[in-house]
Amino acid sequence: MTQTQTQTQTRAIVRHLGGESGHRSFFGGSHSKTRLALLGLFIIGGMVITVLAGWPGLLVGLVGVAVTLLVTARTHRGTIAERARKRRRWKQRVSSGTDAFDPYDVGEFDQREQAARVAKGREGKWAALRALAAMRANPDGADGMGWLQYGRGVAGIAWHAPVGERGYLSVVFAVTGQLRGIESTSVMSRAAEAWGAFLASRAVPSVLVEDVQTVTRVLPADTALQEFWVLNSLDLSAPADAIASYEEVLRRTGDGAMVQRHFITIKWPLTPAFYDAARKYGEGRDGWRGLMREEIASARRGLTEARLGHVDVLSARQVAAVVLHQQNPSRPIDYVADVHPSRLGVASHDEFSAHVVSGTDPATGEAVEWWHRTAKIEARALATAPRTQLWMLDLVIGRDLPFVRSVSFHIHLVPAGEAKAAAQRDLVRDQAEAISKSEAGRVDLDETGTAMSASKRRRIDLRAGTGHQGAAWVGYVTISARSRDELARASRQLEETCSTGLGIEYLDWQDSYQAAASGTTWPIGRGISATDTSFSARVYRVLAGKSEKEAIS
Structure with a gap:
């Protein structure tokens, strides 16, 4: 997923968000890697062909550059290339059968496998293979997820191995929240400072935590x-x-009322530093569990000190119950009677713009159907403006949004040294671009100025002695409704609230893979990947090495 660079702060309450979509490229601005690669290909290719064949090479290069700029130009509905990629992805999913999901069952899987072997005709074999591909162990949103610890009454430690990504462990904490009822400005200020201090303390290189996810589930009372x-x-x-x-x-109090449930998910990446620290607690998985007991206790103390109210560590069954409830909101969020941690999925299928779940209501036993749709919130979509810690309040408790929803923010923690170096590089490139435009007589359409002011703020915030650390963040919202028409109305209501009340100019709907996108708002840490560190930062980490064998910790 795309990340954007900002910073965690421990003092400031009002901050400017928006305007930056990532680090600057070598050529200035935050262009996508696809655009830069294609431009480089056509420019170099055109030069080579010009040498060999004359003016046709120049024509090929110019046409290629023009087409690249056209298809990669970003709009509020994405680029032409992104829309084409979504259509291609959707066509492939339908063809392969991965647009549907059925929970894995040994007997049923054997029957479908046998049916695929004996199927006759092109259509019959295609349908049989689709049915076979639909049966999987985990839903798309929790692909590669298992458990390191899932006993009753103990902290649930999820073990993730997503395809193409680095493995990690995650633990979920249920919190009651920082503010309850009417609170003074000083209370809100101290709460914001405490949360910033918690994030900053986990971003230092010696700490094993990498990402923190916040989830707010909004559901009927x-x-x-x-x-x-x-x-x-x-x-x-x-x-x-x-x-x-x-x-x-x-x-009367329950009619139309919505309540919020808050969860914090903390991720520990499975890195050489983690393996080395775990060996101090025992061999193999026993060492992992021993280390995680200490890490979980430390995280719980930190969340309590961050003024997040009452903090509970969820067991594996409780985490699974939350995930099952988010797929089928007819299930109570705390209902664990029929839950097993290894069965996280509910039968579902995808449409291009929706994840459709077919389940049952435990209270009545009747069949129910829920339609879900997920959108991503990026800094590039935010109008640059000062914001307080309550800027998302309309989305969390807004009375104009009567539908069930989950709001999740993923925060990737970056040590201050790396964040400061990145801010310095971005500022230098922004200044160089501004000078270049001025010398060429071109008018800056606020893009360079906005980016430069953002990089200046980051550099100031990360100066020595402030205690600030770096962070990359991305947000997601999943809305749920009973039917396609209700989901369409909810989508429009969400877009209107975001644009008029939150300053979010557009939402990036995760169409063509909505089932996987639903997992970004489950409390399992999916939805953000590590930012690309600089070469100097990677060398520094190599030089730091591991702890000494003889060291106590």
Whole structure:
């Protein structure tokens, strides 16, 4: 996934977000690698052909450069190349059968495999192979996920090995949140500073944590606990009118009300530093679990000090229950009676713009269908403006959004030294581009100035002694509805709220692979990859080496 560079702060409450979509390229600006590669190919190819064949080579180069600039020009609906890639991806998924998912079952898989062997005709064999490909162990959003520790009553430690990515461990913490009810500005300021201090403390090179994910689940209010309390506390001699009045209070307070559940997922990458630290606690997986016990306790203390309210570590069954609930919101989020950690998926299929889940309502046993759609929020889509820590409030508790949704932000932590070097490089390239435009007599359309001001702010924030560290972030929103029409209306409502209330100019809908995109808002750490470190940073890490064998830690 694409990341954007910003910084974690421990003091400032109002910050400027937006305007930057990544580090500057060698040629200035934050151009995509695809655009740079194609431009280089056509320029060099045109020069070679010109030497060999004359003016046709120059024509080929000019046409190639013009077409490249056209198909890679970014709009609020992405580039032409990206839209073509989405259509191609969708066609391949339909052809291979990976647009559908059925939870793995040994007997059913054997039957489908046999059916694929004996299928006759092109259409029949294609349908049989599609049915076989649909049966998988994990849903697309949790591909390659297993468990290092999944016992009852102990912290659930998920072990991830996504295809093409580095493996990592993750643990989920349920928190009650920093603010409850009406709070003063000073309380909000201290809460923001405490959260920034937590992130900054985890970004130093000696800490094994790499990413932090926040998830807010917005769902209808559940009055089951209040009703249970009434059943156990009701005075049998209470007047019938009083009982009916309390029932009316529960009904009115729950009608149309939405509540929030908050989760923090912390990721530990499986790096040589992790393996080396784990060997101090034992051999093999026992050493991993021993190290993780210390890491989990440290993270819990840090989250408590970050003023996130009551902090609980979720077990594997509780994490699986949350993931199953997010796929099928008819399930209560805390319902773990029929949950096994190894079965995370619900039968589903994809449409181009939706992830459609077919499940049952545990309360009634009736079949239900839920439609999900996920969008990505990037800094390039934000209007550059000062924002407080409450800038996402309309999305989390907005009364104009009556549908179920999950809001997730992934924060990749970058040590201050690497972030400072990157900010310096970006500022130098921004200044060089501004001088070049001025000397050429071209008018800057605010792009260079906006990028330069952002890189200047990063350099100032990361100066020595501030305690600030670097970070790359990306956000996702998954909305859920009962039908296609409801999902279409919810999509429009979300876009309107984001554009008018949050300053998000456009949402990047993750169409053509919505099933995998749903996993970006599950509390499992999917949706962001490590930023590309500079050559000097990689050399520094190699020189740092591992800890000494004789060292205690």
